[in-house]
Amino acid sequence: METPAENKNAFGEAVSNFKTFVRETFDIFHDTDRYATIDDIKAGVDMRGQNAWILIFSILIASTGLNVNSAAVVIGAMLISPLMGPILGMGLALGIYDTDLLKKSLKNFSVMVVLSLVTSFLFFSVPLFQNETNELINRTSPTVLDIIIALSGGFALIVAFSRRNRSTNTIAGVAIATALMPPLCTAGYGLATGKWHFFGGAMFLFMINTIFIATATYFVVKFLRFPLKEYADEKRKKRISHFITFVTLAIFIPSVFFFYQLYKKSDFEKCVGETLNKIQKQEGIGVFNIETDFQQQSVSFAVIGKSLDTHQIKKIQDHIASLGYENVQVSVLQDTENQQTLTRLSEIENSYVSNQQLLANKEAQLLEKDREIFALKEKLNNGSAISFVDIADEIKSLNDNVDGVAYYTILHTNFKAIDTIPNFVITFKKDTKQADINKEIAKYRKWLQSKLKNDRVVVKAE
Structure with missing residues (x-):
């Protein structure tokens, strides 16, 4: 049976092992290459030569992607863009109190922004490329999520950049996630088209990304205890320290304000x-x-x-x-008023439909009356109970070339008696041959004489 002392030792060992595990899992000190990181960041600050041309071409690619609404093209442009160099330089300069690096980074950052705006401005100045796509619109309204992405991306970037064995995938992923290029291209679009809300919103998003990436770089540089730049003059060192502290606060305080404002805006929406x-x-x-x-x-x-x-x-x-x-x-x-008008219009439409139905019923009734009257007249004239409408329908059913049938009666007398002679006039289609017409007329004459039981029935073509 274990004694209390043994239980205490076992528990203490488990806690110690857990602490060791956590420390080894999250430790980033042992693999940090501080001097190499400083040299590499300083080398990437320059915006001259190949970096300038790569920036121009990547801006053109990104502008094309925004114009055709293609996220894949925009991502490709972000992968080759050198935009991150001067921003990392600013964060590093603040962290190690290097005023020369800070001046150089700010200068190259300004060159980078101007080159990007001019290139995208020229691209979007062509009327063919001035479509207002969703990819452009999405870069005009920053939210608190953009701050979280920029800050997290900045932390991931400087941590990955400071390793002896750097992760290229991490650096590329951060370049995509932080999305520095699309806002600059959108700002150029706003300048080219005169849409100042596009320019203002996109530049605001770009500055948010820039500030928070530089802020993340500053904090990691301080956390990893990068070596400070040495100055021979102690007074100058103190002045520079105060100046850097002032600049850091000047960046950090607006960052907190931006975060709060965008948080409240997102919460309001x-x-x-x-x-x-x-x-x-x-x-x-x-x-x-x-x-x-x-x-x-x-x-x-x-x-x-x-x-x-x-x-x-x-x-x-x-x-x-x-x-x-x-x-x-x-x-x-x-x-x-429009709602009332729509209601009244609906009432009028319903009334119109009802009236049309009533008129249709009246027309059907009138047509039926006409048929009855005609049938009665027929009986009076020739004593036949055969309806003209029925005869006309039968004639039409026997020959599709018939276009119409007319009927009238002639009163004839030989001064001894008066006879009523039925006359039918059949109209054929224009393309019907005369021989066929004559044949059909003879056939209809025999048929009608038999049907009406009257040898005097006359049938002719019109």
Whole structure:
């Protein structure tokens, strides 16, 4: 049986093993190549020669991908882009107090931005390439998720970059995830087309990505204890230290502000979406064309179906207020007069259909009366109970070339008696041969004389 002391030792050993496991799993110090990383980042800062040309060509590829709405082409452009170099340089410079590297990184970063904007501006200046695609639109409205991606990507990039055995897949993946190129291309599109909301939104997204990648680089450099740059003059070293601290705070504080603002914007849009989904289910209406403005604290949308009254709109405002956003202005695009007009139009259409049905019934009744009258006249004229309509239908059924049948009677007298002579005139189609017409007329004459039991029946062609 184990003693309490033995149990305590076993537990302590298990805890120690677990700590060792965690430390070995997450330790990034032992494989860090600090000096080689500094040299490589400094080498990648330059935006001259091949880097400048690669940047131009990658911007053209990315602009083409945005224009044809192809994510695959945009990803390919991001893989070959050298955009990350000056940004890593800025983060490293702040972390090791290297003002020369900071100046060089800022200079090359500015060159990079100008080259990218000019290249994309020239590309999108061609009218053929000015389509407003989804790939372009998606780069104009940054969210809090973009900050999370940029910060996480920056951490992953500098950690992978500082290894002795670097992971090319990680570096390539970060280049894709952080998406620095598409916002610059979209900003160029905004300049070329005069769509300033595209330019402003895309540049905001680009600056967010830049700041948070540099911030992540700074923190990892500090965490891994990269060697600080040595200065012979102690006073100069102190001034540079103060300057770098000031610049770091100048970057970090806006970063926190950006994060908070974008978080509140995303939360505001989420609350509005939940509220409108709820009102759709409760009122049985359709809601579309939703526009939210976090800065102005306003919401506008259109409804289809029944209109919303003042009480219902107030209910929407109260629900959004209960989620933490008071005094939100709600604008509903609806037209009560148009709804009344549609209702009245529906009533008129129904009335028209009813009248048409009544007219059709009246016409059918009148046609039936005409047939009865004609049949009675026929009986009076020749004593036959045979209907002209029936005879005409039979004639037509016997020959498809018949276009029409006419009937009239002639009163004839020899001054001893008066006879009523039935006359039928048959109209044939124009392409019917005369020989065929003569043959058919003779056949119809015999048939009608037999049917009407009257040898005086006359049948002729028109």
